[in-house]
Structure formats: C-alpha cells, structure tokens
Amino acid sequence: MPKALIVVHYAGLVADMSAISRLADLYGFRIIEDAAHALGAGSPGVRVGDCRYSDMTIFSFHPVKHITTGEGGAVCMRDSALARQVALLRSHGITRDEALMEGESEGGWYYQQTALGLNYRITDLQAALGRSQLARLDGFIAQRRRLAERYEQLLQSLPVRRLPLVPDAAWHLYPIRVEPCRRKAVFDTLRSAGINVNVHYLPIYLHPYYRRLGFRPGHCPQAEAFYAGLISLPMYADLDDDAQERVVHVLKEALA
Ligand SMILES: Cc1ncc(COP(=O)(O)O)c(C=O)c1O
Known part of the structure; x- marks a missing residue:
C-alpha cells in the first residue's frame, strides 16, 4: 500500500x-x-x-x-x-x-x-x-474561464474531445484530443502556422529515468491512450478573441 x-x-x-x-x-x-x-x-x-x-x-x-x-x-x-x-x-x-x-x-x-x-x-x-x-489572480482566472468557454463553443463542430467545462477550474492548460493517428500532422500544421501548441504530457513513467526503474508501456493504459491524441491549445490570460479564433480556424483546416 x-x-x-x-x-x-x-x-x-x-x-x-x-x-x-x-x-x-x-x-x-x-x-x-x-x-x-x-x-x-x-x-x-x-x-x-x-x-x-x-x-x-x-x-x-x-x-x-x-x-x-x-x-x-x-x-x-x-x-x-x-x-x-x-x-x-x-x-x-x-x-x-x-x-x-x-x-x-x-x-x-x-x-x-x-x-x-x-x-x-x-x-x-x-x-x-x-x-x-x-491581487490580480481572480482577474486572471476569470479570463481563463472565459477563454475555456469560448473554446468549448468554437470547437463544438470539430472532431476533437475536450475536457469538461466545469465552473471551478483554473484552466492552466486547454488540452484537446484528436485521433491519435492524426495528432502529429495536426500538431505540425498548427506549429507551422506560428501557433504555439504543445503536448502535456508524455506519461511520466515513459521517460528514460523511470524506464530504467522498470516501468514499461502498458503500465497505465488510460494515461497512454489520453496522451496519444493530446494537443494543448494556447491558453493564457491575455489571449485575445481574434487570436483564439485563428487557432480554431487553423485547427479546423488541419482536421479537414
Ligand atoms: C503538475 C506539475 N507539478 C509540478 C511542477 C513543478 O513545478 P516547479 O517547476 O515550480 O517545481 C509542474 C511544472 O510545470 C507541473 O506542471
């Protein structure tokens, strides 16, 4: 235990x-x-x-x-x-x-x-x-919650999975999931368009340090399945509406 x-x-x-x-x-x-x-x-x-x-x-x-x-x-x-x-x-x-x-x-x-x-x-x-x-934290959080709500609406018709839009979240990240076989191409298209997407995270035990301790793929299948299609869209307090719409526009084209 x-x-x-x-x-x-x-x-x-x-x-x-x-x-x-x-x-x-x-x-x-x-x-x-x-x-x-x-x-x-x-x-x-x-x-x-x-x-x-x-x-x-x-x-x-x-x-x-x-x-x-x-x-x-x-x-x-x-x-x-x-x-x-x-x-x-x-x-x-x-x-x-x-x-x-x-x-x-x-x-x-x-x-x-x-x-x-x-x-x-x-x-x-x-x-x-x-x-x-x-002293400015509540304002930052309110902005992030607003951006999460906008992503939720803007992404409605796209084949992406989102996290639940719960009201008490702080939205440090805005991760979406696409079909695993398309993740790399979608990611590269967004990056090539100058959109700073990322992937959070490779399951920690798949890093070499933990593999040396004996961890292997398959240890946490849910985490691995989650990782396989994961992309974090830009999320920061002063992301403006136009920039956010552009992210969704490029994503839509990448998924078309
Ligand atoms: C979930 C989580 N825990 C811990 C840390 C470590 O934080 P720090 O770099 O301030 O030690 C990070 C860093 O990004 C994180 O994302």
Whole structure:
C-alpha cells in the first residue's frame, strides 16, 4: 500500500478530493495535492489550497503559471507541526527556536541543525512580486474561464474531445484530443502556422529515468491512450478573441 498519494489537478481541473480522501481513510495513506496547475481553482469558500481533504497542497510560480515569482512555489497545510517541519527543511534543517532544539540553548548566538534540509527558499524580492500578482489572480482566472468557454463553443463542430467545462477550474492548460493517428500532422500544421501548441504530457513513467526503474508501456493504459491524441491549445490570460479564433480556424483546416 502506498504511503502517500500525489493528486495532480491536471490542467487546473480539480480532482474529486472527497472521494480520494475516503480511500485515504480506508487504506491509511497521506494525500498531497499537486496544484501547480490549479492556483485560483475552486469557488468562493472552497479554494484549492485549503487542504480540506489533504495533508498538503503545493503550488508552482514558474513563469508559465497563473502568477509567477520567476521560479519557486508554495506549500500549504493545516497541521502546524507539519508546517514547522516543512519550514525547517526549507532552511537546511536549521532552527533558532529553542522549543525545537535538542538539549539546552548555549546563548543568543546558538542554533542547531536538527534535520538534513536544503535551501528551498525563494527570495524576498520574488515573494513581493508574487504577492502583488496575487491581487490580480481572480482577474486572471476569470479570463481563463472565459477563454475555456469560448473554446468549448468554437470547437463544438470539430472532431476533437475536450475536457469538461466545469465552473471551478483554473484552466492552466486547454488540452484537446484528436485521433491519435492524426495528432502529429495536426500538431505540425498548427506549429507551422506560428501557433504555439504543445503536448502535456508524455506519461511520466515513459521517460528514460523511470524506464530504467522498470516501468514499461502498458503500465497505465488510460494515461497512454489520453496522451496519444493530446494537443494543448494556447491558453493564457491575455489571449485575445481574434487570436483564439485563428487557432480554431487553423485547427479546423488541419482536421479537414
Ligand atoms: C503538475 C506539475 N507539478 C509540478 C511542477 C513543478 O513545478 P516547479 O517547476 O515550480 O517545481 C509542474 C511544472 O510545470 C507541473 O506542471
């Protein structure tokens, strides 16, 4: 039985956390939410990051994400002992807090290393940048939701599969699926037209590192089938309506 489950809110769609937490109660594993795609997802009062059903939630502030600090991220949790442990590991495992020391403090200069941590700190300058962007997050999310609704309408008559248009998603990505045998040609046509499509993602265990650990194609057939036809269409807060319509127009021609 796994000790922990990392749940990815893929593309910014929130996984069914209450169902997953029932499994966690049954089998006794911990839950970490990977909300790198899902900052701002949820609805008022129920936001991703509240850790209602998980032990912790992580966010990424990489430049492609909803807000950015250049690099870095954040981790949220409810349990204060766990938060102290995470804060300790963030700074080399070093503490100046006498309550966390083993034995007595030797004076005001004294600190102890009580665990093996690394330097996981973002700088204060980066944090200030992130805080100022946080104030604009709801606006960014509203724009992404509007773009997802427009894609849903514009793609209605095309032979593509879409993710469900759920209201609480943060839409970091807008993935569609085409027939696997056509994916490469469609992708190349869009790229040749200057449209920056991508594919998110090759199932992680198919990368060489994991193959060396023994993983093989067929391990997660659903993920592999999903990947086979996958293309991410452009999705960013200031994608304008004309550009979005052009994406759909070129896609339509590529699929004709
Ligand atoms: C789902 C998911 N988790 C984690 C990460 C890692 O985030 P970071 O690069 O900020 O460590 C990414 C990065 O894109 C991601 O997409």
